[in-house]
Amino acid sequence: MKFNIQHQDTQCKARNGLLKTDHGEIETPIFMPVGTAGSVKAVHQRELTYDIRAQIILGNTYHLYLRPGLEILEKAGGLHKFNGWTGPILTDSGGYQVFSLAENRKITEEGVVFKSHIDGSRHHFTPEGVMDIQRVIGADIVMAFDECTPYPCEWSYAKESLELTHRWLKRCIQQFDSTESRYGYNQTLFPIVQGSTYRDLRRISAEFVAEQGREGNAIGGLSVGEPAEMMYEITDHVTDILPVDKPRYLMGVGTPANVLEGIALGIDMFDCVMPTRNARNGMLFTSEGIINIRNEKWKDDFSPVDAGFHSHVSNFYSKAYLRHLTISKEILAAQIASIHNLSFYLWLVGQAREKIRSGGFLEWKNQMVETVSRRL
Amino acid sequence: MKFNIQHQDTQCKARNGLLKTDHGEIETPIFMPVGTAGSVKAVHQRELTYDIRAQIILGNTYHLYLRPGLEILEKAGGLHKFNGWTGPILTDSGGYQVFSLAENRKITEEGVVFKSHIDGSRHHFTPEGVMDIQRVIGADIVMAFDECTPYPCEWSYAKESLELTHRWLKRCIQQFDSTESRYGYNQTLFPIVQGSTYRDLRRISAEFVAEQGREGNAIGGLSVGEPAEMMYEITDHVTDILPVDKPRYLMGVGTPANVLEGIALGIDMFDCVMPTRNARNGMLFTSEGIINIRNEKWKDDFSPVDAGFHSHVSNFYSKAYLRHLTISKEILAAQIASIHNLSFYLWLVGQAREKIRSGGFLEWKNQMVETVSRRL
Numbered sequence: 096m097k098f099n100i101q102h103q104d105t106q107c108k109a110r111n112g113l114l115k116t117d118h119g120e121i122e123t124p125i126f127m128p129v130g131t132a133g134s135v136k137a138v139h140q141r142e143l144t145y146d147i148r149a150q151i152i153l154g155n156t157y158h159l160y161l162r163p164g165l166e167i168l169e170k171a172g173g174l175h176k177f178n179g180w181t182g183p184i185l186t187d188s189g190g191y192q193v194f195s196l197a198e199n200r201k202i203t204e205e206g207v208v209f210k211s212h213i214d215g216s217r218h219h220f221t222p223e224g225v226m227d228i229q230r231v232i233g234a235d236i237v238m239a240f241d242e243c244t245p246y247p248c249e250w251s252y253a254k255e256s257l258e259l260t261h262r263w264l265k266r267c268i269q270q271f272d273s274t275e276s277r278y279g280y281n282q283t284l285f286p287i288v289q290g291s292t293y294r295d296l297r298r299i300s301a302e303f304v305a306e307q308g309r310e311g312n313a314i315g316g317l318s319v320g321e322p323a324e325m326m327y328e329i330t331d332h333v334t335d336i337l338p339v340d341k342p343r344y345l346m347g348v349g350t351p352a353n354v355l356e357g358i359a360l361g362i363d364m365f366d367c368v369m370p371t372r373n374a375r376n377g378m379l380f381t382s383e384g385i386i387n388i389r390n391e392k393w394k395d396d397f398s399p400v401d402a403g404f405h406s407h408v409s410n411f412y413s414k415a416y417l418r419h420l421t422i423s424k425e426i427l428a429a430q431i432a433s434i435h436n437l438s439f440y441l442w443l444v445g446q447a448r449e450k451i452r453s454g455g456f457l458e459w460k461n462q463m464v465e466t467v468s469r470r471l
Numbered sequence: 472m473k474f475n476i477q478h479q480d481t482q483c484k485a486r487n488g489l490l491k492t493d494h495g496e497i498e499t500p501i502f503m504p505v506g507t508a509g510s511v512k513a514v515h516q517r518e519l520t521y522d523i524r525a526q527i528i529l530g531n532t533y534h535l536y537l538r539p540g541l542e543i544l545e546k547a548g549g550l551h552k553f554n555g556w557t558g559p560i561l562t563d564s565g566g567y568q569v570f571s572l573a574e575n576r577k578i579t580e581e582g583v584v585f586k587s588h589i590d591g592s593r594h595h596f597t598p599e600g601v602m603d604i605q606r607v608i609g610a611d612i613v614m615a616f617d618e619c620t621p622y623p624c625e626w627s628y629a630k631e632s633l634e635l636t637h638r639w640l641k642r643c644i645q646q647f648d649s650t651e652s653r654y655g656y657n658q659t660l661f662p663i664v665q666g667s668t669y670r671d672l673r674r675i676s677a678e679f680v681a682e683q684g685r686e687g688n689a690i691g692g693l694s695v696g697e698p699a700e701m702m703y704e705i706t707d708h709v710t711d712i713l714p715v716d717k718p719r720y721l722m723g724v725g726t727p728a729n730v731l732e733g734i735a736l737g738i739d740m741f742d743c744v745m746p747t748r749n750a751r752n753g754m755l756f757t758s759e760g761i762i763n764i765r766n767e768k769w770k771d772d773f774s775p776v777d778a779g780f781h782s783h784v785s786n787f788y789s790k791a792y793l794r795h796l797t798i799s800k801e802i803l804a805a806q807i808a809s810i811h812n813l814s815f816y817l818w819l820v821g822q823a824r825e826k827i828r829s830g831g832f833l834e835w836k837n838q839m840v841e842t843v844s845r846r847l
Contacts, residue, residue: 132796134796137802137806140787163770163795166771167770167771171773171792176773177789177795179788179792394539395543395546397547407517411516411517413547415543415553416553416555423508423510425510426513426802427510427514429802430515430802431515
């Protein structure tokens with residue numbers, strides 16, 4: 096994997112880069128649609144490419160490991176072959192889902208034992224095992240196995256957890272570096288900075304992660320309930336420490352405003368279920384602001400969902416029609432809203448890249464944060 | 472509306488025709504995807520056009536009347552403007568849904584009083600009212616308000632019901648012909664032959680319907696639980712009576728085999744929820760036969776869903792991937808299966824048209840009925 100920074104903003108830490116993987120190039124900053132179980136919910140693969148213009152998608156190790164399972168994925172020749180998405184794929188480590196979805200989880204030095212939320216079956220995730228699993232899934236970018244602390248979190252627990260995460264990281268690296276890439280293309284491992292909302296712990300973690308000298312680095316444990324200002328402060332603190340010449344991935348973030356602020360703080364990669372999950376609940380992120388399409392005010396608004404940028408579904412369907420579909424629980428409502436929201440996120444980061452390249456990013460960002468945050 | 476028969480099969484009653492409406496031409500025999508509440512479930516409008524190659528879709532008066540309601544549809548400028556489908560639309564009369572979905576329905580000479588299955592609100596459908604409703608929805612083809620008898624049905628009830636349906640038909644025609652087409656394009660009314668499974672009643676009804684001299688005629692009250700052979704016998708009997716030079720629409724039919732047999736019996740138009748409803752349950756109609764995609768045998772079958780004809784989704788996605796999505800309750804499963812099944816139905820009637828034109832329809836039909844009916 097190669098990463099080149101092509102433009103560094105002069106007023107803030109925002110940068111525009113190019114990340115080259117064996118499955119194609121990624122322009123950064125980028126937003127990665129989440130394809131939990133091998134599918135970005137309610138979106139066809141060709142829509143990812145041609146409507147949403149996604150450049151990389153995410154898969155969830157926990158979900159894919161449980162279903163369809165490694166045997167099927169390996170027989171298929173990896174997730175790309177299985178689901179037909181030919182661009183790069185990043186997989187998380189499954190740690191977050193083990194803590195949020197699985198039952199009866201028990202964490203030890205060795206790893207985590209848990210029961211599947213699907214059938215109650217018992218499983219064991221270790222740093223080594225999770226590296227092997229992501230290799231078999233066929234991720235281009237593999238994430239380290241970590242513990243994601245909740246918010247709020249005591250300093251002492253955050254420190255203890257951080258130390259475990261660091262010991263696990265060494266084991267991840269050891270395992271990853273002693274195994275081969277699968278399916279004939281290169282795979283790379285990103286470590287994750289933890290440390291909750293504590294600047295001292297975040298410094299320790301960022302320095303430890305930086306020392307590993309991997310091809311990219313991630314920031315985890317944010318956007319878990321803390322105030323946005325706190326997230327920005329910690330992000331700012333960590334991006335001051337992480338190497339400038341490696342891509343930085345802020346995990347699980349966030350709203351359009353969060354993404355814009357993250358870009359200004361030197362983040363290159365984002366992922367979040369918000370655009371798709373909220374779409375399924377009728378919340379639209381648009382170039383004019385946030386819309387709850389269930390609201391009665393849209394019932395006879397025959398204007399396009401969002402005419403503010405190029406997107407077929409956003410221009411083709413009206414707010415009144417989408418409201419009707421949403422109220423009527425039609426599947427097409429989830430389809431339209433999901434494509435729209437993801438198209439909007441990808442358009443937004445594309446605009447950010449352009450502003451970084453042409454100058455004036457910061458001013459545009461400050462104005463845009465306001466626009467995309469208002470409720471219509 | 473103009474209908475021309477372009478080819479009449481010499482071995483059976485199958486014919487290939489062209490039905491011209493103000494929203495475009497329809498090649499017959501044709502299958503019409505059902506867009507109950509203004510959306511063919513799980514299918515984008517452009518997919519209807521470019522993947523499924525639908526030439527006309529159906530809307531349900533009962534559903535559209537309740538939601539979004541006539542006020543919204545009228546403000547939108549009709550259903551075409553509302554949902555963005557620019558081809559012809561046929562609406563049913565709502566009678567069938569009133570009997571199958573609504574609560575506390577009460578039938579009188581005047582019409583039917585019922586309670587909405589959505590919110591329990593009380594409504595009144597009359598032949599006159601249902602003509603006005605379909606005019607406002609903006610259907611190209613409006614269906615008469617009838618009573619669809621269940622199966623089995625006593626001869627005496629079938630006769631009584633038939634007579635009511637005929638009196639209602641006269642009122643439908645009176646109302647329809649004394650009102651104007653809406654939105655600047657032509658609307659036409661199809662009457663419906665009833666009479667349950669009784670040849671004598673079907674003859675009376677078919678003759679009565681034929682006498683009205685409308686631009687097309689429909690056969691209702693079949694595919695409601697009677698054996699397929701009985702459906703074919705009654706269809707054969709009725710198409711012997713209905714005028715040869717008008718399109719004949721067999722309502723609510725059916726399986727791929729039912730459609731092929733119907734074509735051989737002189738039917739030109741079909742509609743059924745089966746391809747989409749069964750799709751959502753994991754049943755696929757393919758060029759090789761019927762697949763239950765949930766079956767474990769498909770778990771590592773990485774061959775396309777159906778490579779037997781041109782359809783993007785059917786060729787792009789594998790059986791194993793679709794099985795995984797179905798088992799995982801991913802929305803994309805419903806999307807793929809719905810597009811596939813409808814594409815298959817439209818491909819099948821397209822093949823039938825070609826065989827009628829080129830000769831050899833009957834032999835092909837007999838072979839195809841066997842192929843499409845077998846369980847894989």
